[in-house]
Amino acid sequence: MSKIRVGIIGCGSIAKHRHMPEYANNEHTEITAVCDIVEDRAQEFAEKYEAKAYTNYEELLQNADVDAVSVCTPNYLHAPVSIAALQAGKHVLCEKPMATSREDALAMIEAAKQSNKKLMIAHNQRFVPSHQKARQLIENGEAGKIYSFRTAFGHGGPEGWSADGTDSWFFKKEQAFIGAMGDLGVHKTDLLRYILGEEFVEVGAFVETSAKQNTDVDDTAVCVLKTESGIIGTLAASWSYVSKEDNSTIIYGENAILRLEDDPVHSLVVQYKNGEVVKYELGGIQTNESGGQTNTQVIDQFITAIIEDQEPLVTGEEGLKSLQVVLSALESNETKRIMSM
The missing domain is CATH 3.40.50.720 (NAD(P)-binding Rossmann-like Domain)
Structure with a gap:
């Protein structure tokens, strides 16, 4: 063809x-x-x-x-x-x-x-092997009922990565609309929806500009999220993690804790309630640092x-659901209220 x-x-x-x-x-x-x-x-x-x-x-x-x-x-x-x-x-x-x-x-x-x-x-992030494996384990009941999670995506900021460095559009609100929360946070809202197999129904957020000078977009955001079945957790998105990138997610269930991209060697570590620990080497996550996954x-x-x-x-409808969590987080920060979605 x-x-x-x-x-x-x-x-x-x-x-x-x-x-x-x-x-x-x-x-x-x-x-x-x-x-x-x-x-x-x-x-x-x-x-x-x-x-x-x-x-x-x-x-x-x-x-x-x-x-x-x-x-x-x-x-x-x-x-x-x-x-x-x-x-x-x-x-x-x-x-x-x-x-x-x-x-x-x-x-x-x-x-x-x-x-x-x-x-x-x-x-x-849906296509990262550890994330796909975690979704599978949760779906087939391996971790039992899921109680909570915490996820982070942070690095030193787009100036080290963007083609225009410190002059990048990432720092200009009229072009970017949103900073770390849109650049990194939306990856994690999408990932959590995918792994947990549930939609978020409520969000509360603090969205700040604390690390970068001369910008009107956020560089540090922390959200508290709740799914339809009552799973609660935190999401942090930041351009203020000055040394190493953090792209980790930890999921706490009744039978096991799943640690994703949290260990330098094992991309998924499952710690069972009975003391058993299973470590998976599934290949890395794509990073902005050299030596990261290329495809x-x-x-x-x-x-x-x-x-x-x-x-x-990942259809447009899926993209919108992940975007909506970010839009609601911004609204929460502005109104100082918990937003329903």
Whole structure:
């Protein structure tokens, strides 16, 4: 069969380190177009992948040689670019958070329905082996009733990772809309929904800017969450963890405690009530540090959904549910009240 021709919109770090290499390594795809408002950046990747360079995404979307696009722009452009792409008849893989409001997310979902094209949100934590194994253990009752959890995602901030360093759009509210809570927190709201197999119904949050100078977005957030069956726990998202990245989740059940990405060697450690401990070496989690996992599986899953004409594993509806927890957390912080979802 002919290859799926892909356009990359936004050539910053996430495109450079994740999307482009993963498309290049997928035998069913070829990168035919790249777009960035910084012309040199677009040109550089166009040369590397033998693709056509654009500085205007609307022009890229008019290219009939593009079947699908990755939207790797600043957050505020996720919805408009994704909707335009869907309306132009392209399948869309959109980075997280999928949008900056519920209305925009719903408009994206509607555009996918109208165009009959795939819309997938790049929530890669679902595909981490330890997270998949934990979901399986919880689903089959291995841990018994789940009581509580704590999860964190934090590192030193996007300046060490973003293509523009300290000038990055991540620090500009009109482009990012939200800081660490949108960059990292939404990964964890999605992960917990996936692992626990339940929706969150209430959230209380403190969302602060305490570590970064000259920015109007949050860099440290802590939320207390409650699921429909009454599982309660905390979620921390931060750009103020100055030495090592923390991407751990601990789940406390009646028969066992599950420690995910908490031990440097064993990506999942299960500590049973009877004293037995089972350690799994399942391969690492993708990190922003060198030597992290290179394939997030997001691209492969997106391409499989297109080829086999099936629902993507992280649909727009799923992306919206994970976004809604973050939106409600922001509202909780502003109103100083517990929000229902």
